[in-house]
Amino acid sequence: MIKSSFSKQALRMVSTTHFGSKTVPVDQKAKLVGHVFSSVASKYDLMNDIMSLGIHRLWKDHFINKLDPGMRPGSNEPLNFLDVAGGSGDIAFGILDYAKTKFGDIQSTMDVVDINPDMLKEGERRALDQGRYFEDPRVRFMVQDGENLDSIESNSKDVYTVSFGIRNFTNIQRGLETAHRVLKPGGIFYCLEFSKIENPLMDMAYQQWAKALPVFGSIVANDYDSYQYLVESIERFPDQETFKSMIQDAGFQAAGYESLTSGICAIHWGIKV
Amino acid sequence: MLRMFNTVTLKTVSCRSSNAMRMNFVQPNRGIVLAAAVTATLVDLIGGRQATMANAMERGELHNKNVDYETEKEERMQRRINSLKNTRPMTPNYEGHIPLYTTEKALLFAISGLRSFFHPENGLNIVQLGEATAWPIFLESMKRTMLSDPTGRRILRERPNVTTQQLEMDHLAEYPKGSFGYQFYTWCKRENVSPDTRAPVSYIDDPLHAYIFKRYRQCHDFYHALNDMPIVIEGEITVKALEAANMGVPMATLGAILAPLRLKPVQRKRLYDIYLPWAIRTGLTCKPLINVYWEEVLSMDCNDLRKELGIVLPPDLRNVRAERKEKIRELNLKYKKLKEESTNL
Numbered sequence: 001m002i003k004s005s006f007s008k009q010a011l012r013m014v015s016t017t018h019f020g021s022k023t024v025p026v027d028q029k030a031k032l033v034g035h036v037f038s039s040v041a042s043k044y045d046l047m048n049d050i051m052s053l054g055i056h057r058l059w060k061d062h063f064i065n066k067l068d069p070g071m072r073p074g075s076n077e078p079l080n081f082l083d084v085a086g087g088s089g090d091i092a093f094g095i096l097d098y099a100k101t102k103f104g105d106i107q108s109t110m111d112v113v114d115i116n117p118d119m120l121k122e123g124e125r126r127a128l129d130q131g132r133y134f135e136d137p138r139v140r141f142m143v144q145d146g147e148n149l150d151s152i153e154s155n156s157k158d159v160y161t162v163s164f165g166i167r168n169f170t171n172i173q174r175g176l177e178t179a180h181r182v183l184k185p186g187g188i189f190y191c192l193e194f195s196k197i198e199n200p201l202m203d204m205a206y207q208q209w210a211k212a213l214p215v216f217g218s219i220v221a222n223d224y225d226s227y228q229y230l231v232e233s234i235e236r237f238p239d240q241e242t243f244k245s246m247i248q249d250a251g252f253q254a255a256g257y258e259s260l261t262s263g264i265c266a267i268h269w270g271i272k273v
Numbered sequence: 274m275l276r277m278f279n280t281v282t283l284k285t286v287s288c289r290s291s292n293a294m295r296m297n298f299v300q301p302n303r304g305i306v307l308a309a310a311v312t313a314t315l316v317d318l319i320g321g322r323q324a325t326m327a328n329a330m331e332r333g334e335l336h337n338k339n340v341d342y343e344t345e346k347e348e349r350m351q352r353r354i355n356s357l358k359n360t361r362p363m364t365p366n367y368e369g370h371i372p373l374y375t376t377e378k379a380l381l382f383a384i385s386g387l388r389s390f391f392h393p394e395n396g397l398n399i400v401q402l403g404e405a406t407a408w409p410i411f412l413e414s415m416k417r418t419m420l421s422d423p424t425g426r427r428i429l430r431e432r433p434n435v436t437t438q439q440l441e442m443d444h445l446a447e448y449p450k451g452s453f454g455y456q457f458y459t460w461c462k463r464e465n466v467s468p469d470t471r472a473p474v475s476y477i478d479d480p481l482h483a484y485i486f487k488r489y490r491q492c493h494d495f496y497h498a499l500n501d502m503p504i505v506i507e508g509e510i511t512v513k514a515l516e517a518a519n520m521g522v523p524m525a526t527l528g529a530i531l532a533p534l535r536l537k538p539v540q541r542k543r544l545y546d547i548y549l550p551w552a553i554r555t556g557l558t559c560k561p562l563i564n565v566y567w568e569e570v571l572s573m574d575c576n577d578l579r580k581e582l583g584i585v586l587p588p589d590l591r592n593v594r595a596e597r598k599e600k601i602r603e604l605n606l607k608y609k610k611l612k613e614e615s616t617n618l
Binding site (some may be wrong): 219 | 357359360371373377380381384385397527
């Protein structure tokens with residue numbers, strides 16, 4: 001009796017989570033995920049292009065257009081955006097460009113946050129190369145854990161975006177609760193992530209593609225493990241309805257989703273009241 | 274009905290109306306539209322959403338309160354993840370092993386071959402091409418070479434790994450000047466390389482073959498140092514030719530044949546006249562270099578080691594290149610002076 005309760009206590013102390021399909025202790029996962037992204041940081045765009053055959057650009061464009069971000073012309077208070085796990089900066093810069101083009105908004109601020117410094121460096125380098133948003137007082141690049149966001153004050157953000165990043169969180173519900181904390185009342189949680197494919201034909205095609213992808217990654221990019229992890233993490237992410245209920249559990253209202261390309265990825269949103 | 278399927282023709286109907294322009298547009302054949310509508314209805318009746326739900330209801334699966342949706346979702350996810358994990362032809366035989374199917378190996382060969390030809394300076398391409406061409410027939414022959422020699426057998430038994438730590442590179446600086454260890458240390462410092470830069474083996478299936486290939490890859494620098502070859506492209510080609518002649522490494526053979534074609538004519542002439550003949554002659558006559566326990570001969574004198582192996586040094590490649598550069602510099606200087614004198618006249 002005593003022996004069994006000791007072992008149960010021991011099991012409870014070392015709680016595990018999944019890393020792809022390996023079961024690892026919780027504190028290990030962040031490190032292993034970090035390693036995946038360090039090794040792919042410089043070729044992240046190439047990897048995205050290979051994985052989605054370039055369609056990810058269409059998804060991200062639709063994501064930004066649907067959000068319609070920007071301080072409206074009659075308003076006198078700039079917006080505060082937060083892009084989480086957006087190290088490479090494509091959504092962050094896309095939002096700022098859209099706001100400037102459509103509304104002439106050059107005042108809204110953007111915090112680009114990522115747990116991996118290499119990805120963040122890639123984003124800053126991209127800002128430097130394109131000549132915009134580098135050493136710009138509007139744009140801050142910070143290394144933060146999406147589940148804590150220690151440097152972000154509560155009730156301070158108008159829009160929280162996360163694009164293809166939330167599936168890498170160790171504890172997704174905790175990430176959603178942190179999003180709820182940092183958003184102002186009336187703020188929008190806006191997430192783009194892989195999801196369950198609804199069309200069976202598309203699903204069959206995707207499964208074959210997912211089986212072939214790690215080998216391609218190994219031959220072309222010399223990185224079998226990263227692609228294997230990515231494909232398995234996509235599989236482990238909850239489907240559209242489950243994720244919507246997780247968003248509601250975190251306290252968001254008016255949660256909803258839109259499936260893109262018959263469910264390969266989905267945009268989820270929720271509003272903090 | 275059959276007639277409609279057989280005689281599928283498109284009738285063009287010209288628009289009678291306007292005086293401005295006469296449009297010719299194609300009106301779809303009523304037969305095709307009807308056939309498509311009938312097929313769609315039939316397919317929907319048999320396999321459409323309402324039909325599948327009705328079938329599920331009849332089987333008792335639709336409104337079943339006993340179904341545990343959570344477990345079903347978990348099981349579905351597990352099944353899909355298992356199918357993603359079981360894509361390889363066999364379980365890994367060693368740490369870092371990525372088993373490939375034959376078609377994938379052919380793809381690896383094609384892609385790395387093309388990339389190595391256009392970008393041989395990228396080490397990754399050469400590494401992949403090396404593994405793609407390391408066929409079992411060659412590795413078996415290497416294994417037999419190693420097994421037929423006592424030192425080779427000891428290497429296979431002890432499986433030494435060449436790293437900076439294991440070699441104790443810092444101590445090598447204190448070795449006597451003529452020793453191989455000191456020669457290796459100065460060569461590494463001069464070329465700015467370290468023994469740690471060798472990539473791990475991933476695509477070779479048999480673990481012993483994988484070790485032999487790893488050992489071959491790690492000893493490459495020792496061959497450079499022993500023959501005092503710099504890591505410029507000519508030096509690399511020479512050492513590759515030496516390896517090809519001595520051990521029959523397929524990738525080295527490919528490299529030695531194809532790589533000189535991308536060089537400047539002067540470099541090619543140098544290779545074909547002096548260094549490649551030297552490499553082939555040495556490789557064919559000296560002892561199998563894979564059987565040398567490099568870690569143990571570090572303290573040996575260089576000349577003694579070379580005599581034991583049967584190697585005679587070629588002309589120093591660095592000196593030959595430097596001499597040519599010097600001659601060109603003198604030529605330029607001479608003509609610069611001549612031009613100045615002719616303008617002053």
